[in-house]
Amino acid sequence: MFFSGVQTSRGELRIHESLDDLSADLVEYISELSDASVKERGVFAIALSGGSLIGLLGKLCEVPYNKTIDWAKWYVFWVDERVVAKSHADSNYKLAKDGLLSKVPLIPSHVHSINDCLSAEEAASEYDFGIRQLVKTRLISVSDISDCPKFDLILLGMGPDGHVASLFPNHSALGVEDEWVTFITDSPKPPPERITFTLPVINSASNVAVVATGGAKAEAAHLAIDDVDMGPTSLALPARLVQPTTGKLVWFLDNQAASKLDGIQFSA
Structure with a gap:
């Protein structure tokens, strides 16, 4: 069962029966956005998350995408990163490099990873500064509403607790508005030290995919997507705070993650 283009107040839903189908749709979506952005701006600025998301992008390395995507125009960033060595198993950079980036003809200088020799605070500050320089040159667009960067696509995973990027429920990082990149040293998931885009940056993107x-993930998806009165507990679910100001939000879910959504019925 595939629900394509179901529109809700919380964005478009794309629900798939299998991970393979979801992966195929996600990769086609990315390819289409890449083509459109390159035609419009001459570049495609994409920010990746880690976790199981990277494993769903493998088809980008295969025919036809490895040939048809204009990889030289891609500029790759990380929505969040663990402050560990780039060779460490916990590194989002390593995960993306091993699963995708090393298998396609990207220009190495277009891949913007954090400085893994710095502290979390220093790494966040340096990453923030680097993005600001690229906004000045308009390699990354700027939001019409705020001074935030306007990435062409931000890709997010979501945890069972509803966290996105390294923005966790009820964490003070959720309230950071005057920085583009912030840091945490007390992540409830190891490793504890991380850098992460702030909510204003995520919500300024042209396109956000969760x-x-x-x-x-079913309960978190229900609370994040459905018209649920969260009341004062909204900070308990960061995924619900993903609300692009002028951009488009698309949810890619499998049947299991979508099983508690209101109004979605799956045939036996």
Whole structure:
């Protein structure tokens, strides 16, 4: 069962029966956005998350995408990163490099990873500064409403607790508005030290895609997407705070993650 283009007050839903189908649709979506951005701006600025999301992007390395995408025009960033060595198993950079970036003809200088020799605070500050320089040159667009960068696409995963990027429920980082990149040293998930885009940056993107798979994400997906009165507890679910100001939000879910959504009925 595939629900394509279901529009809700919380964005477009694309629900797939299998991970393979979801992966195929996600990769085609990315390819289309890449083509459109390159035609319009001459570049495609994409920010990646880590986790299981990277494994769903493998088809980008295969025919036809490895040939048809204008990889030389891609500029790659990270929505969040663990402050560990780039060779560490916990590194989002390593995950993306091993699963995608090393398999396509990207220009190495277009891949913007954090400085893994710095502290979390220093790494966040340096990453923030680097993005500001690229906004000045308009390699990254700027929001019409705020001074935030306007990435062509921000790709997010979602945890069972509803966290996105390294923005966790009830964490003070959720309230950071005067910085583009912030840091945390007390992540509830190891490793504890991370850098992360702030909510204003995520919500300034031209396109945001949230990917969630598996039954463990079903309750969080329900609370994030459905018209649920969260009341004063909204900070308990960061995914619900993903609300692009002028951009487009698309949710890529499998049947299990979508199983608790209101109004979605799956045939036996």
